[in-house]
Amino acid sequence: MVKYMIPVNRPLLGAEEKEAVLKVLDSGILTNKEGKGPMVSEFEKKFAAYVKVKHAIAMNSGTAALHAALLALDLKHDEEVIIPSFTFIATASMILHVGAKPVFVDIDPDIYTISPHEVKKVLTSKTKAIIPVHLYGHPADLDPLKEFAADQNLVIIEDACQAHGATYKRQQVGSIGDLACFSFYPSKNMTTGEGGMLTTNDDEIAEKIRMIINHGEKGAYQTVRLGHNFRMPEISAAIGSVQIDKLPQFLARRRKNVQQLSTLIGQNPYIQLPIVKDWATHSWYLFTIRIPQNPGNLSRDAFIEKMRAAGIGTAVYYKPPLHLIPYFKKLFNFQGGEFPETEKATREVVSLPVHPGVTDEEITYIGKKVNEILK
Ligand SMILES: *Cc1c(COP(=O)(O)O)cnc(C)c1O
Numbered sequence: 001m002v003k004y005m006i007p008v009n010r011p012l013l014g015a016e017e018k019e020a021v022l023k024v025l026d027s028g029i030l031t032n033k034e035g036k037g038p039m040v041s042e043f044e045k046k047f048a049a050y051v052k053v054k055h056a057i058a059m060n061s062g063t064a065a066l067h068a069a070l071l072a073l074d075l076k077h078d079e080e081v082i083i084p085s086f087t088f089i090a091t092a093s094m095i096l097h098v099g100a101k102p103v104f105v106d107i108d109p110d111i112y113t114i115s116p117h118e119v120k121k122v123l124t125s126k127t128k129a130i131i132p133v134h135l136y137g138h139p140a141d142l143d144p145l146k147e148f149a150a151d152q153n154l155v156i157i158e159d160a161c162q163a164h165g166a167t168y169k170r171q172q173v174g175s176i177g178d179l180a181c182f183s184f185y186p187s188k189n190m191t192t193g194e195g196g197m198l199t200t201n202d203d204e205i206a207e208k209i210r211m212i213i214n215h216g217e218k219g220a221y222q223t224v225r226l227g228h229n230f231r232m233p234e235i236s237a238a239i240g241s242v243q244i245d246k247l248p249q250f251l252a253r254r255r256k257n258v259q260q261l262s263t264l265i266g267q268n269p270y271i272q273l274p275i276v277k278d279w280a281t282h283s284w285y286l287f288t289i290r291i292p293q294n295p296g297n298l299s300r301d302a303f304i305e306k307m308r309a310a311g312i313g314t315a316v317y318y319k320p321p322l323h324l325i326p327y328f329k330k331l332f333n334f335q336g337g338e339f340p341e342t343e344k345a346t347r348e349v350v351s352l353p354v355h356p357g358v359t360d361e362e363i364t365y366i367g368k369k370v371n372e373i374l375k
Contacts, residue, residue: 006353006362008286008313009187012250013239020238030234032058034220039237044197046244047182050165051174053199055206058232058240059213062161062183065196066094066131068230069157069179072208073129075100080126084114085321086342087133091159092322095131103127104323104332106339110275112288112349113140115341120148129155132177134163136317136351137189137283138276139173146176157181161196164189165251166283174199179209184236189250189285190243192236253356254284257363261287261354264367270297270374286317287354291374293347298374300350306373312366313353319346 024030024039032040040058048056059065070081081095085104095102105118112135119130130149132140142156149156156177160166164182166173174180179202184195200206208225211217216227232240262273272290276282291300298306300316307314321342323334336343352366 003311005308005311005313006358006366007355008315008351008353009355010357011186011191012246012355012357013191016242016246017239020242021235024234024238027234032231032234032237033214037234037237039234039241040232043192043232043237043241043244046241047197048199050244050247051172051180051199053172053175053180054201054203055199055209057198057206057209057213058237059196059198059230060232060236061194061230062181062185062188062196063090063094064213064228064230065181065183065198066090066157066159067097067228068209068212069181069198070094070098070100070129071212072179072205073098073155075128078126079128080124081129081131082114082119082122082127083131083322084133084135084342085323085339086112086318086345087135087159087322088161088318089322089325090161091131091133092328100128101126102322102328104328104339106341107135107345108141109341109345111138111140111277111280112136112345113138114145116141116144116148119145123152127152127154129157131157131159133159133161134166134173134283136274136288137163137166137285138274139163139166139168139280141277141279142168142176155179160199161185162188162285163283164285165247165281167281169279175201178202179205184240184243189254189283190240190247192232192240192243195232195236195240250356251283254354257354257356257358258282258284258287260360260363261352261367264364265289265370268371268374271370284354286351288317288349288351290345290348291350300348303373304350307352307369310369310373312369315351316346316349317351321346 161183
């Protein structure tokens with residue numbers, strides 16, 4: 001019997017998105033080639049205003065945004081980019097795609113984001129950039145990184161793919177590093193189907209990025225550097241333009257669900273609730289608790305199985321960490337044990353549904369099940 005499962009995340013699309021898509025189909029304008037797509041332009045303007053940046057450039061995935069950001073740095077072969085090992089694969093693989101080398105470091109175990117202290121230890125003469133990832137939607141601690149980057153002449157690319165609407169010291173993430181990348185994959189806080197956005201306040205970088213995503217062209221057939229087709233389709237931008245208007249509402253609902261669920265399970269001695277730093281607002285892309293391993297306790301994996309059997313989507317992000325994923329493990333000869341906080345986190349974390357489609361009744365049910373299973 002197939003039972004309904006409350007998914008960890010799901011997109012929320014309504015009549016407004018449908019109407020916007022149909023309008024694009026009627027218009028016959030499907031692409032932003034040569035800057036002629038009204039929906040891409042509208043979406044970019046709204047996104048730039050939301051993040052409070054000068055430039056927002058739409059693309060066809062968050063991965064493409066990372067790729068374009070790295071290409072814009074014009075890195076030389078084997079130059080190094082520092083990233084946390086605890087992230088989604090694209091953060092690392094795009095570095096290899098531009099011929100550079102990802103240098104993994106451990107995380108701050110409170111908030112699962114890159115440890116500024118560890119970053120300083122791996123600096124070499126080849127280090128050119130740092131990619132802090134706002135994992136689960138909690139911003140990385142950017143000020144120490146910015147200070148270090150300024151001293152060492154490094155670029156900061158924020159991976160904000162999970163953090164639409166999160167703030168760091170009252171500033172929107174995506175407006176703090178030199179460049180930032182967002183994703184609109186269906187699980188994310190807002191979606192365009194597939195899609196991404198790059199934000200920056202730097203005019204020169206923005207101009208480069210616009211060329212990179214469009215075959216390196218300065219004008220029609222005037223290619224001046226190698227590029228790609230990373231353009232966002234008009235249909236996607238039409239969806240995005242509606243979704244960005246709904247984002248504040250989506251975030252408020254996530255926050256409410258988090259508060260409610262935290263109250264229900266906060267007293268449970270077998271779990272640790274997520275930590276939010278006083279300088280941060282969390283976007284709650286994922287509500288991730290820890291189940292510390294103690295002999296005699298129910299294991300994290302057994303907990304997941306029981307939650308799923310109860311119809312509650314429950315999942316681990318991300319296991320294995322990148323340095324233990326077969327491709328990177330082999331390439332860099334990792335053995336395990338290199339990044340103890342990251343590896344410990346992969347054994348303990350588990351994410352529960354708090355997306356805006358989760359109702360009050362469902363939150364009550366999830367809380368009740370957590371307390372029944374972990375006692
Ligand atoms: C989703 C995500 C990406 C990639 O975005 P896509 O739109 O799926 O290509 C990159 N980094 C992180 C941290 C992500 O969560």
